[in-house]
Amino acid sequence: MFFCTPFSHIQLVVSYNIFKNSHRFTKMNWIHFWSLALLTNHVRSEVASPSKECPNGGKCTLPIWCPAHVYVKENEKEYCTINNNPRGICCNTGNKFMPPSPSSSARYNPETLLDSKTISAISRQSADSLEELRSNEHRLHQFAVLSETSPDFGLFTNSRTFDRAELAKVQHLADRGRRIALATNAFKKRRSLSDDQFDRESFEIASTSLSEDCLPEPDCVEELAVYRTPDGSCNNQQHPTWGQALTPNTKLLLPAYEDRVFEARKFSVNGQLLPSARTVSSRLMKNKDVFNGNYTLLLAQFGQFIGHDVSQSVDHSFRNSSGISCCTDSGDHWPERLQHFACLPIDVPPNDGFYGRHFGRRCMHFMRSVFAPDHDCRLGYAKQLDKVTHFVDASGIYGSSIEQQSDLRTFENGKLKVFHDFGRKLLPLHEDSGPCISDRGGSACFKSGDTRVNSLITLTALHTVFHREHNRLAQALIEINPHWTDETVFQEARKILIAELQTVLYREFLPLVIGLEAMDLYGLRLQEGPVYATDYDPEIEPSVASEFTAGAFRFGHSLIETTISLSKGGRVDQVLAFVPETMNYPSQMRRIDIFDMILVALITQPVQQVDENFNENLQKYVFRFGNCFGVDLISINIQRGRDHGIQPYNRYRELLGLQKFTSFADFGPKYAKTLASIYSSVDDVDLYVGGLLEEKAPGAIVGRVFQHIIADQFARLKKGDRYFFENHPSINPAYFEPAQLSEIRKTSMARIICDNADRLALGMVQPEVFRVPSPWNQPVDCRSNIIPSIDLSKWKAIPTDADYDEYDNVVME
Numbered sequence: 086m087f088f089c090t091p092f093s094h095i096q097l098v099v100s101y102n103i104f105k106n107s108h109r110f111t112k113m114n115w116i117h118f119w120s121l122a123l124l125t126n127h128v129r130s131e132v133a134s135p136s137k138e139c140p141n142g143g144k145c146t147l148p149i150w151c152p153a154h155v156y157v158k159e160n161e162k163e164y165c166t167i168n169n170n171p172r173g174i175c176c177n178t179g180n181k182f183m184p185p186s187p188s189s190s191a192r193y194n195p196e197t198l199l200d201s202k203t204i205s206a207i208s209r210q211s212a213d214s215l216e217e218l219r220s221n222e223h224r225l226h227q228f229a230v231l232s233e234t235s236p237d238f239g240l241f242t243n244s245r246t247f248d249r250a251e252l253a254k255v256q257h258l259a260d261r262g263r264r265i266a267l268a269t270n271a272f273k274k275r276r277s278l279s280d281d282q283f284d285r286e287s288f289e290i291a292s293t294s295l296s297e298d299c300l301p302e303p304d305c306v307e308e309l310a311v312y313r314t315p316d317g318s319c320n321n322q323q324h325p326t327w328g329q330a331l332t333p334n335t336k337l338l339l340p341a342y343e344d345r346v347f348e349a350r351k352f353s354v355n356g357q358l359l360p361s362a363r364t365v366s367s368r369l370m371k372n373k374d375v376f377n378g379n380y381t382l383l384l385a386q387f388g389q390f391i392g393h394d395v396s397q398s399v400d401h402s403f404r405n406s407s408g409i410s411c412c413t414d415s416g417d418h419w420p421e422r423l424q425h426f427a428c429l430p431i432d433v434p435p436n437d438g439f440y441g442r443h444f445g446r447r448c449m450h451f452m453r454s455v456f457a458p459d460h461d462c463r464l465g466y467a468k469q470l471d472k473v474t475h476f477v478d479a480s481g482i483y484g485s486s487i488e489q490q491s492d493l494r495t496f497e498n499g500k501l502k503v504f505h506d507f508g509r510k511l512l513p514l515h516e517d518s519g520p521c522i523s524d525r526g527g528s529a530c531f532k533s534g535d536t537r538v539n540s541l542i543t544l545t546a547l548h549t550v551f552h553r554e555h556n557r558l559a560q561a562l563i564e565i566n567p568h569w570t571d572e573t574v575f576q577e578a579r580k581i582l583i584a585e586l587q588t589v590l591y592r593e594f595l596p597l598v599i600g601l602e603a604m605d606l607y608g609l610r611l612q613e614g615p616v617y618a619t620d621y622d623p624e625i626e627p628s629v630a631s632e633f634t635a636g637a638f639r640f641g642h643s644l645i646e647t648t649i650s651l652s653k654g655g656r657v658d659q660v661l662a663f664v665p666e667t668m669n670y671p672s673q674m675r676r677i678d679i680f681d682m683i684l685v686a687l688i689t690q691p692v693q694q695v696d697e698n699f700n701e702n703l704q705k706y707v708f709r710f711g712n713c714f715g716v717d718l719i720s721i722n723i724q725r726g727r728d729h730g731i732q733p734y735n736r737y738r739e740l741l742g743l744q745k746f747t748s749f750a751d752f753g754p755k756y757a758k759t760l761a762s763i764y765s766s767v768d769d770v771d772l773y774v775g776g777l778l779e780e781k782a783p784g785a786i787v788g789r790v791f792q793h794i795i796a797d798q799f800a801r802l803k804k805g806d807r808y809f810f811e812n813h814p815s816i817n818p819a820y821f822e823p824a825q826l827s828e829i830r831k832t833s834m835a836r837i838i839c840d841n842a843d844r845l846a847l848g849m850v851q852p853e854v855f856r857v858p859s860p861w862n863q864p865v866d867c868r869s870n871i872i873p874s875i876d877l878s879k880w881k882a883i884p885t886d887a888d889y890d891e892y893d894n895v896v897m898e
């Protein structure tokens with residue numbers, strides 16, 4: 086027990102937790118734009134003919150796939166119908182989100198102005214600027230190192246790279262991204278480009294010396310492309326870096342960077358400073374637990390697992406991997422000259438009810454995400470690096486590089502390494518305790534495909550489920566095909582596991598989050614039986630958007646209940662305050678019955694509503710571990726949005742073809758007054774904030790704006806993934822046979838949990854595990870066949886080339 090004096094009520098909170106614990110266009114450029122426009126072709130064919138839909142030409146697309154329309158005057162927009170939904174827009178505008186210029190003579194075309202003199206000048210300037218930043222960083226290394234016992238270090242751990250070689254790779258790419266951003270800035274200044282000119286134009290650098298900083302092209306070897314590559318490269322044959330690990334997040338709208346190039350959003354549309362992210366969080370968000378009685382905590386846990394599969398932003402760090410502190414130890418701002426260039430600390434007002442008044446803090450640590458060079462070799466605004474493969478490919482289990490994958494494999498019988506803990510198979514242990522807090526005996530620190538595996542014990546449990554599922558599949562496959570090599574077993578088991586994950590995501594999880602209407606509007610439903618899908622489109626850019634990962638998909642933080650009741654034989658055995666007491670401290674996984682008990686809690690405890698109410702722990706104690714206070718995750722989310730240059734909420738209403746809000750009252754009477762006292766304009770409200778306050782869309786647990794951003798993302802991740810499990814053999818080299826497809830479609834999260842639990846404290850599950858048990862969803866015995874299993878005998882022997890011809894005869898819908 087520790088004391089957080091002199092603040093007695095805090096002490097109460099702390100001891101309460103312990104008590105509980107002790108019981109137990111470019112840039113989403115025109116290619117992207119047209120690709121998305123093309124994507125809707127098949128949707129369109131189901132509705133009226135194109136000419137009827139868009140009399141003046143153009144394609145009828147969902148508004149989010151036609152970002153340029155936000156620049157078209159309202160009375161000039163043409164709306165059309167998609168899938169019987171009057172939400173479509175006739176799209177005939179293109180480059181860089183912008184409508185075509187009224188006359189070509191008015192066009193400013195600086196591309197031709199990129200002469201060698203300009204190039205060498207901006208190249209030198211950016212190299213010098215980076216050098217200066219580096220030497221400044223070097224100086225800070227003397228004193229601005231994050232203390233390893235601070236909550237801020239816990240936050241840093243979430244994005245940290247532990248492997249030295251990998252760190253060098255990340256830093257190398259981050260440097261390239263930064264140099265291009267600096268060169269862009271230098272160019273914009275040198276040419277005195279207005280913001281509009283900058284936004285409209287495209288500055289090719291492929292044939293210049295600056296191209297050294299462009300994204301390296303992967304080496305795609307067709308023979309090796311039978312299965313997905315570990316890093317997601319070569320998925321798209323024309324654009325082999327699309328979706329690859331260590332490539333940038335895309336943007337749905339031109340970013341709201343203060344300088345249009347890379348500076349975080351800082352000012353209101355009225356020119357004043359935006360309210361501090363902490364002010365927004367503390368004044369608007371409430372510590373209240375409002376439950377959604379229909380869905381289980383697994384919805385949140387699976388959501389986080391998927392979020393991690395597709396995205397991991399990386400905070401800047403020192404070269405040697407230690408963390409950079411953006412506030413002094415006592416919680417003040419550094420004087421400007423001592424602040425790291427990538428620090429974006431959050432102001433804590435003196436009257437802040439928690440951090441301010443009780444702990445005297447005025448500064449909340451926040452480090453910006455590193456940039457990555459873009460796919461197209463051009464000058465342009467900065468995009469943030471995504472460290473993992475963008476595709477939904479179980480990278481959380483297998484890693485996002487060949488090195489990581491090899492490190493996780495046994496190379497025997499296709500299995501992944503495990504840690505045998507007195508007869509129970511857990512995730513393998515990490516070589517050192519780096520990613521974990523390990524100041525107690527019996528501690529454990531696990532290794533998986535994702536470095537965040539230890540961050541939350543329920544997440545560790547879900548990783549363990551899928552990890553065991555891989556080995557279960559591998560075991561079954563080798564029994565059916567004893568002659569298969571380790572490599573074949575590994576790849577086939579991985580392929581099945583990814584298919585299962587995609588099935589659970591698109592069939593069970595997404596409909597509950599975004600509702601069936603959006604599933605249909607975006608063509609997200611899976612096929613049934615032995616039928617192949619037909620919607621792969623190589624022009625679709627799958628990359629994860631900043632708006633998704635630093636905004637909409639963090640809706641999950643509002644779902645979280647931070648205490649879980651562990652029951653045995655129907656009785657509560659222990660109450661686990663899993664946030665923040667088990668963050669980066671997963672040692673309890675070693676308790677014999679805890680894995681099952683966590684799974685039971687996940688499939689029985691309800692989630693909370695997505696709204697302005699957050700569990701208190703998430704706003705005060707994240708990564709606290711032994712400290713009196715932790716991180717406010719909500720402030721961090723808001724600041725992350727500004728860091729990534731995400732536009733304010735209202736711009737996304739516009740993008741989606743919804744009415745823009747004209748006053749705070751449009752958010753509803755409940756929020757209008759508070760919002761007006763925080764923001765100076767309705768056009769300033771951050772995407773994350775507006776999205777949470779929104780009225781829920783019919784059948785969805787999120788509002789319209791989040792619903793569309795999430796639907797768009799999963800549509801692009803499905804239709805832009807050549808290896809998506811249900812793609813036809815003519816598209817997908819790792820296709821399934823029709824009979825295998827039918828089996829895959831029997832997948833359920835319930836069966837996956839049943840098959841991989843220890844079956845010590847879990848013997849029954851309800852068929853729909855994302856919904857709470859009910860008379861219509863009654864728990865059944867895992868041993869019964871009520872919850873179907875996949876018949877792996879359909880995997881006997883690999884199909885040969887001769888079999889291939891047969892697929893042409895398979896009926897395609």
Ligand code: HEM
Binds near residue numbers: 386387635639640664
């Ligand atoms: C108690 C549970 C959770 C905790 C403590 C937690 C904590 C965090 C933290 C510390 C970050 C990094 C924040 C930053 O530096 O910007 C983060 C990012 C994120 N979280 Fe959560 N999270 C939780 C649950 C969830 C859930 C349920 C979801 C979704 C359903 C989710 C989705 C995300 C996403 C998409 C990101 C961004 C990842 C990236 O691109 O780097 N999280 N979370």
Ligand SMILES: [Ca+2]
Binds near residue numbers: 478479480
């Ligand atoms: Ca992935």
